[in-house]
Amino acid sequence: HPRVFSGIQPSGGLTLGNYLGAIKRFVDMQNQGDFETVYCMVDLHAITVWQDPADLKRNTRELAAGFIASGISPEKSILINQSQVPEHAQLGWIFNCVARMGWMGRMTQWKDKAGKNAEAASLGLFGYPALMAADILVYHATHVPVGEDQKQHLELTRDIAAKFNHDYGVDFFPLTEPVIEGAATRVMSLRDGSKKMSKSDPSDASRINMTDDADTIAKKIRKAKTDPDALPSEAAGLKDRPEARNLVNIYAALNEQTVDQVLADVGGQQFGTFKPALAELAVAKLAPISTEMARLMDDVGEIDKLLAKGAEQAREITAPILKKTYEIVGMVG
Numbered sequence: 001h002p003r004v005f006s007g008i009q010p011s012g013g014l015t016l017g018n019y020l021g022a023i024k025r026f027v028d029m030q031n032q033g034d035f036e037t038v039y040c041m042v043d044l045h046a047i048t049v050w051q052d053p054a055d056l057k058r059n060t061r062e063l064a065a066g067f068i069a070s071g072i073s074p075e076k077s078i079l080i081n082q083s084q085v086p087e088h089a090q091l092g093w094i095f096n097c098v099a100r101m102g103w104m105g106r107m108t109q110w111k112d113k114a115g116k117n118a119e120a121a122s123l124g125l126f127g128y129p130a131l132m133a134a135d136i137l138v139y140h141a142t143h144v145p146v147g148e149d150q151k152q153h154l155e156l157t158r159d160i161a162a163k164f165n166h167d168y169g170v171d172f173f174p175l176t177e178p179v180i181e182g183a184a185t186r187v188m189s190l191r192d193g194s195k196k197m198s199k200s201d202p203s204d205a206s207r208i209n210m211t212d213d214a215d216t217i218a219k220k221i222r223k224a225k226t227d228p229d230a231l232p233s234e235a236a237g238l239k240d241r242p243e244a245r246n247l248v249n250i251y252a253a254l255n256e257q258t259v260d261q262v263l264a265d266v267g268g269q270q271f272g273t274f275k276p277a278l279a280e281l282a283v284a285k286l287a288p289i290s291t292e293m294a295r296l297m298d299d300v301g302e303i304d305k306l307l308a309k310g311a312e313q314a315r316e317i318t319a320p321i322l323k324k325t326y327e328i329v330g331m332v333g
């Protein structure tokens with residue numbers, strides 16, 4: 001079976017964006033049965049910006065709970081924490097020596113996150129995409145389900161694989177395909193239709209957290225920014241209406257419908273009618289997940305055990321691939 005790899009940073013609580021853009025897709029690919037799936041909490045990536053150590057531990061375990069509560073099964077997928085599989089960082093170093101400064105400097109995520117003060121950003125933040133390439137390629141993974149925002153990093157992963165293969169005259173690392181599918185590949189902020197919904201947005205009202213209770217979810221959706229017009233009856237009518245489009249996309253993704261199917265039902269409605277329906281759907285889909293997350297978090301020992309087992313399974317794949325890489329590069333060992 002072709003191998004799938006993807007990861008999420010334990011840099012805060014999970015958002016609806018992470019769930020619809022990533023985790024829900026991870027579960028689909030796991031259950032399709034056509035792939036061997038590896039899913040990861042990328043803690044080494046999280047520390048490219050400051051993380052309080054106690055928060056990092058808690059967020060990592062909570063993210064593992066979020067994966068499992070959403071339907072990632074440790075029986076069907078390999079579930080790991082990045083730092084527990086040392087080959088990620090080891091291959092990451094090799095790729096730091098393959099990737100070029102110019103490539104990294106062109107990444108829009110780097111530009112957004114470093115902002116005007118790039119001098120003060122960590123070297124790790126700059127090199128982030130090389131470690132991400134290693135995360136994927138240390139499994140020879142060929143398919144990577146992600147949200148739209150990760151497309152550029154995946155192109156860079158291909159560039160790194162191609163340059164490695166070319167420089168060493170081998171056909172060793174595969175060229176990976178991003179899998180960016182579904183109605184919610186880019187969930188936007190509830191306060192600003194031009195900004196991505198993000199864990200690190202200072203405004204909590206901008207996002208739905210997976211751990212929000214029903215009242216909070218309903219309130220955030222009620223207050224979400226919209227325009228005064230009624231909903232159109234087909235997708236083309238959402239052009240130039242980013243906030244309206246975002247809410248319809250969220251509805252479609254949660255209800256596993258296309259945008260046109262949703263609009264066939266709700267076209268003509270005002271937001272005063274649509275928002276409560278969306279809130280009800282969101283609560284119905286998310287409440288069971290957050291309840292299960294809280295239950296799993298009552299026994300972090302069990303989560304740690306699962307992660308230790310996942311790391312062992314992962315290393316059966318990664319250790320031989322790293323060994324072969326070292327041989328190709330010319331390391332004695």
Ligand code: AQP
Nearest residue numbers: 008009017018021022146147185186187197198199200
């Ligand atoms: N708004 C989003 N819509 C769709 N997909 C999204 N993803 C993130 N936000 C959205 C997808 O979630 C996966 C994991 O993301 P990450 O945790 O590695 O980092 P990120 O993309 O930087 O996510 P955040 O929430 O915006 O975190 P912060 O605020 O810390 O930067 C990826 O597949 C991503 O596409």
